[in-house]
Amino acid sequence: MPSLLAVLLLPFAWLYAGVMAVRNWLYDTGLKASASFPVPIISVGNLRVGGTGKTPHVAWVVRELLAQGEKPAVLSRGYGRRTRGYRLAGATDTAATLGDEPLQHYQDSGASVPVAVCEDRRAGVAQILDNKLDITNVVLDDAYQHRRVRPALSILLTEQQRPFYRDYVLPAGRLRESRRGARRADVVVVTKCAPGLPDDAQRAIAARVRRYARPGVPVLFSTYAYGAPVPVTSASALVGKEIVLLTGIAQPGPLREYLLAAGYQITHHVAFADHHVFSAADIAAVAAQCRAGQCVFTTQKDAARLLAPELAAAIAQLPIFYIPIDVQFLADGAARLQQMLTSLFQPQAVV
Template identity: 35%
Template sequence: MLFLFPTNKPTLSNVSACSNGDHFSIIFVMSFNFILICKVKNYYMIELNYNLVVMKMFKFLLFPFGVLYFLVTSIRNKFYDFNLFKSFSYKVPLIGIGNLSSGGTGKTPMVEYLIRNFSKKYNTVLISRGYKRSTNGYVRANNKSNPSSIGDEPFQIFNKFKNINTVVDSNRVRGVSNILTEEPSTELVVLDDCFQHRQINLKLNILLTTYNSPFYNDFIIPIGNLREKRKGYKRADVLIVTKCPDLISKDEMDSIRKKINLYDYQNLFFTKIKYDNNLKGDMKLNLDKIEKSIILVTGIAKSEPVISFLNKSSIDFEHISFSDHFNYSQNDIDKIEKDHNKLIVTTEKDFQKIQLLNRKNKWVYLEIKIKFLENEPLFNSLVKQAIIS
């Protein structure tokens, strides 16, 4: 739903840029959390909180679609539970990372954590879908790969970790089978975003959910963000509450633990996002050395953590927000740089695409990692046990 009103001057303090040439074009983004503000010549779309406005207005209309989606996903899962649909197993340990929601839970930092901590000892392969890539089928990353051919997140990991093999394939069974044929010495396969891929059996199934939007408070698509019913969490061996605040208390952790209602075979962990103060990209720069106002450019599902980090670091910035996995064009970069002659900070994922375009300004990115708030040795021991057993 669009709310448009004519105006000659911007009356909103924070306009999310969706540039396309000389004018801004409508990009209607409904992630079931928010709607971006977009300029259309002399019109502006009001930013609305989806949960407070759109959900209340359209919950009745969307409910039948939610029921239908619920039935389809539930029947599919039951077919796998009763072995009516076949699942494939492999001798090589497969560790999967996924979520019940539609995105933004921090899967890529978790994938990088596993690779960083285990790929030096075990020959590791990453298999991802390669979201929004221009290619189809099975593709193995090589020196000619780019964000378009394999997806921005796999490209980021491929560039970052030269000691692993990176593969993209929406068919995880085909992807695993092909890479094990090509690389028989593989000792560990990490599968990104595979919680709903029941066709493949995992040695360790890791489910992520965010602190601010836990799955037990969410609803199934299209009413909410869940890809399947909440009870799907029972398939997880490990659950991780991601993007926690620094000062989360033990009592609050216990409260979350009770709300999830863990099974005896499950373990729960809590992590937070940790940004590196040492910026990389077109130049190396410590965040503490920034004294002038900067531009923050993001094209990710949830920008709140990076915004919060810059605010806590007392950085003066203007934020230009694009939709998740945004495919930047040269016009986008030219428009940003034409309007802003400043240092531009972006995310590591966004920089993978932006670095391939011509730039006049200096662009740097914030590297992101995760930090366990407790019991990190236990988590690593569970991963190691899954690999060697």
């Protein structure tokens, strides 16, 4: 049931949903144009604002495409950057010039995968192709509502604990458009699931999703696998199980739960909003909470922003580690999504 505040905001949500519905109708009927491109476009996005796991799922898609012998490029809006327009990632870029998530993609690939940012995804894809980069496809990060580009494969993410079918449109809830937007998805991935989510629970969730998705659209389930702590600074040395947690992401809950289950004691959690731009004062506040023998744990996305040149002196003496995240699919989800990616590059039969 919605809260009292959500109920009071519902008229504004209906208005916003109506505007989005008209916009989608214009694209669905062709009155507004969606561009196609000579290479497959793969879109990864969500209906909800923030926190569904787009970054690690984009990384999974990129790794799978590379494993299949394809040459992907990644295009993102570059949320939180201080630059404008099209920008192709390079060795001197930081989170300030590129955005934390694109910078993470660039670093994950060892600079072997082209990563670009552009507010206008259609212009961004066109620029990537004009640059004559050696690519065979483009992966769009967080572009589900960017209707000016027509994807060959649209992957919709929704959290198990915060599914779109239990949410409401802004400002009454956190949805960017109505639940009916799920009909554009070619596959729906329910993210951040418990690794042992029972089959009957999966079927129940899938049934709720299919009330809004197109008939026959696969509903897959994924979970997070956390890796060993990775040092961020030269001062990083693991000592004990007492840690200070530093986060600037939308949903730090799953990370907290993992760390506690792994036997860590979180003596203090310094939590900022998603994409928070860290300052030297923020780092000083974290350092003040870090007792002798303790380490600071953070996320990989936050680490990208902590490594900003202007913070180098502030973090130099702090033992900071990030916890890497890998996406794993339940049941045969990985194989099914792999096949959907493979089919994008198979020759189409001529009728």
